[in-house]
Amino acid sequence: MAGxxxxxxxxxxPRYYRFLGDLKAQGVDRISSKELSTRMGLTASxxxxxxxxxxxxxxQGYGYNVQLLHGEISAILGLDVPKTAILIGMGNLGKAxxxxxNFDNKGFRIIGLFDAKPSLVxxxxxxxxxxxxEDLDEFCRENRPEVAILCIPKESAKEIxxxxxxxxxxxxxxxxxxxxxxxxxxxxxxxxxxxESLMRLSYRMKNED
Amino acid sequence: MAGxxxxxxxxxxPRYYRFLGDLKAQGVDRISSKELSTRMGLTASxxxxxxxxxxxxxxQGYGYNVQLLHGEISAILGLDVPKTAILIGMGNLGKAxxxxxNFDNKGFRIIGLFDAKPSLVxxxxxxxxxxxxEDLDEFCRENRPEVAILCIPKESAKEIxxxxxxxxxxxxxxxxxxxxxxxxxxxxxxxxxxxESLMRLSYRMKNED
Numbered sequence: 001m002a003g004x005x006x007x008x009x010x011x012x013x014p015r016y017y018r019f020l021g022d023l024k025a026q027g028v029d030r031i032s033s034k035e036l037s038t039r040m041g042l043t044a045s046x047x048x049x050x051x052x053x054x055x056x057x058x059x060q061g062y063g064y065n066v067q068l069l070h071g072e073i074s075a076i077l078g079l080d081v082p083k084t085a086i087l088i089g090m091g092n093l094g095k096a097x098x099x100x101x102n103f104d105n106k107g108f109r110i111i112g113l114f115d116a117k118p119s120l121v122x123x124x125x126x127x128x129x130x131x132x133x134e135d136l137d138e139f140c141r142e143n144r145p146e147v148a149i150l151c152i153p154k155e156s157a158k159e160i161x162x163x164x165x166x167x168x169x170x171x172x173x174x175x176x177x178x179x180x181x182x183x184x185x186x187x188x189x190x191x192x193x194x195x196e197s198l199m200r201l202s203y204r205m206k207n208e209d
Numbered sequence: 210m211a212g213x214x215x216x217x218x219x220x221x222x223p224r225y226y227r228f229l230g231d232l233k234a235q236g237v238d239r240i241s242s243k244e245l246s247t248r249m250g251l252t253a254s255x256x257x258x259x260x261x262x263x264x265x266x267x268x269q270g271y272g273y274n275v276q277l278l279h280g281e282i283s284a285i286l287g288l289d290v291p292k293t294a295i296l297i298g299m300g301n302l303g304k305a306x307x308x309x310x311n312f313d314n315k316g317f318r319i320i321g322l323f324d325a326k327p328s329l330v331x332x333x334x335x336x337x338x339x340x341x342x343e344d345l346d347e348f349c350r351e352n353r354p355e356v357a358i359l360c361i362p363k364e365s366a367k368e369i370x371x372x373x374x375x376x377x378x379x380x381x382x383x384x385x386x387x388x389x390x391x392x393x394x395x396x397x398x399x400x401x402x403x404x405e406s407l408m409r410l411s412y413r414m415k416n417e418d
Contacts, residue, residue, distance in 0.1 A: 200220070
């Protein structure tokens with residue numbers, strides 16, 4: 001199935017999930033594609049097209065069952081699949097990611113935090129001790145984390161990602177500026193490049209005035 | 210000029226800027242589109258096409274002058290244009306954004322930090338005091354910030370963004386889950402939806418195995 005779904009549909013799926021979650025929380029049972037489209041700022045036909053990629057869950061004249069569709073999209077996104085993750089780099093960004101994100105409701109379980117800085121090692125964040133980066137090998141061999149969240153500078157990211165791939169990590173949530181994908185094409189990488197986002201804002205402020 | 214440049218080119222510009230900055234730091238004077246393409250994982254013709262959108266800075270047989278091109282892209286991105294910004298929401302995420310990001314080299318100057326929580330008000334982060342969110346009106350009327358960085362929950366984001374738009378803020382770096390653009394189409398919004406990124410990782414782990 002995944003082969004035929006375009007990047008742009010995949011990009012929108014989490015937004016559908018978020019909006020349907022809000023509707024569910026508001027006690028809304030069903031919604032027409034027209035109403036959903038108004039709320040989301042998309043066209044109704046766009047929504048029907050997107051959801052058709054996954055078999056379509058709407059019924060003519062009834063609209064979408066909010067709870068059902070929310071559950072289906074959750075399953076499509078794999079949020080119900082348990083995944084173990086470690087986070088490397090417990091500076092400001094790593095700490096914020098650890099404390100701020102709701103990992104659980106997306107199936108991610110953080111099982112280890114790591115840093116190379118002696119002043120950070122031993123600190124406890126969200127009930128987990130920050131471990132010494134030197135213990136990464138041993139920890140990974142014992143606990144087999146599937147995902148690594150990289151909150152480290154570019155300079156360290158190249159080496160550590162190689163190490164982690166050798167240890168069996170197959171997916172990265174990458175906050176570093178290292179382009180992991182270029183040298184490692186058989187792992188899954190989702191990048192969060194905050195600097196690039198800020199530069200795009202700068203560009204648009206200059207050009208959209 | 211801005212009218213003819215596609216979203217995907219704009220999306221790639223910060224990456225060009227980043228790679229050229231690295232080359233510059235390594236003392237590289239010039240680079241062919243072929244070599245740049247290998248490093249960036251793009252095709253050489255893609256690079257020539259992208260850079261042609263801005264008049265093209267390469268010379269046949271010479272390649273690109275790294276320092277010149279880096280400077281040109283900086284100017285295109287407006288990184289040399291000074292912009293004043295405030296940040297609202299000094300929880301874990303807001304603190305990390307304040308401390309972690311290099312705003313200066315993109316032309317952004319943070320002039321105020323705000324939170325509604327009494328325990329945070331008065332703290333000093335990166336040499337700036339966290340101000341009471343109640344003082345937002347007065348501060349904005351006096352200091353006229355152009356950009357607001359929103360690190361607040363969805364529930365507060367709707368109201369505060371309205372308030373800020375009325376106070377003259379015209380661009381948002383939005384970390385909240387509130388879809389600012391939907392109700393405010395004449396402001397500039399750049400979103401960082403971390404949850405959506407994490408969900409895409411989940412999707413790809415499920416489907417690209």
